[in-house]
Amino acid sequence: MTKTLLQVALLFSTLSLSAFGGGKVVLPSMHQSAVGEYHWMDDEDFVNLFSISMAAPGPSMMVVTLVGLKACLPYGIPIAILGALVATLAMFVPSSFLVYFAGNWWDHWKESPWRHSVMDAILPISTGLILAATWIISKTSIHTVPTAIMGVVALSLMLFTKLNPVLMMGVAGVISWTFLK
Amino acid sequence: MAELAGLFLFIGLTSFGGGITAYIRRLVVSQKRWLTDEEFLPGLGLVQLLPGANVVGLAVYIGNHLKGPLGSAVALGSLLVCPFISTCALGFLYFHAGKTADTKALLAGITAAACGLMASMVFEAGEKAIKGAFDIFLIILTFALVRGTPSFELLNHKIPSIPHLSVPMVILIVAPLAVWWHRPRPKKELPEQIGEAKP
Structure with missing residues (x-):
């Protein structure tokens, strides 16, 4: 139990400091560790937890809460909640410290031309990582023609309309529950 | 301080997915007038540069700006508490229900839509990122390293x-x-810019 909690804490605090461009970029690593390395869950659970976290309120990376919860679920519900708490704090506290301390000398650095260099350098990397995250989620969840169609329709809706993504996911869930059950 | 906590409790409850930095700016700069744009925008630049979710970074930055370190902690805690409780509740609901035909069908649709949402983020990020061919190479390189590459033959090697x-x-x-x-x-340097060189 302690070992699992430590693994959760270590994994997410490392990922916290690597999440350049938001939490979703570390999804590939989270998947590698939670499914491949520690066997906390299978692919299907991982993807389902990710979708649940996307449809729930909060910052984009609440999936860490659910991964921590599932990792510690074998030890009972109180420990599962503790695991969820440890995962959430490990994911959000280290990066917050960084923002806090960096904020204090940010002004000195504001005029440096390197600021734009770093920004321009981070963007393609985070794009590649989000692409990898999309790949992992799609590989597990899109395996029939109807789900592929729904994915493409969802993509077009997000790109070309201002539809609320949570509303869209809810409607997609109801459609698939009605027709694909 | 209570107002700060209240605002971030509200943001935590009403924020879904991404794209809410504009929403925070409207609340904090335009409505509450706690920060000016000159104070807010450097903070936004900072959190976009540093790792972590932008919303979380902004909560820390705004909290610190208004009330110091304690303000940061209060803003961060308020932002996360409601999402934490609701996410845990949904998680228990999922594991309690198990993989029945109902949950599978419901989640199949939600995950398919989530894939579409993620893919749209790739397009949005790519649009900002790609300034030249080398950026495309960087995107592919990053993707390949994270995914791993299969072995292949190239010119008999x-x-x-x-x-x-x-x-x-x-x-x-x-x-x-x-x-x-x-x-x-x-x-x-273009000819007309030479004259404006540094003093």
Whole structure:
């Protein structure tokens, strides 16, 4: 139990400091560790937890809460909640410290031309990582023609309309529950 | 302080997915007038540059700006408490229900839509990221290193496969290359700009 909690804490605090461009970029690593390395869950659970976290309120990376919860679920519900708490704090506290301390000398650095260099350098990397995250989620969840169609329709809706993504996911869930059950 | 906590409780409850930095700006700068744009925008630039979710970083930045370190902690805690409780509740509901035909069908639709949402984020990020062919190369390189590559033959040489690497490792490899490529370079001076050189 302690070992699992430590693994959760270590994994997410490392990922916290690597999440350049938001939490979703570390999804590939989270998947590698939670499914491949520690066997906390299978692919299907991982993807389902990710979708649940996307449809729930909060910052984009609440999936860490659910991964921590599932990792510690074998030890009972109180420990599962503790695991969820440890995962959430490990994911959000280290990066917050960084923002806090960096904020204090940010002004000195504001005029440096390197600021734009770093920004321009981070963007393609985070794009590649989000692409990898999309790949992992799609590989597990899109395996029939109807789900592929729904994915493409969802993509077009997000790109070309201002539809609320949570509303869209809810409607997609109801459609698939009605027709694909 | 209570107002600060209240605002971030509200943001935590009403924020879904991404794209809510504009929403925070409207609340904090336009409505509450706690910060001016001159104070808010550098903070936004900072949190976009540093790792972590932008919303979380902004909560820390705004909290610190208004009430110091305690303000940061209060803003962060208020932002996360409601999402934490609701996410845990949904998680227990999921594991309690188990993989029945109902949950499978419901989640199949939600995950398919989530894939579409993620794919749209790739397009949005790519649009900002791609300034030249080298950026496309960086995107593919990052993707390949995270996913791992199969071995293949190239001009009768067997190229060994690359195992997948963790995200921190990939960043350590690709970031120096990317920063070097985007390093500050003297702009080609156009004739009319020569006169405006540094004093």
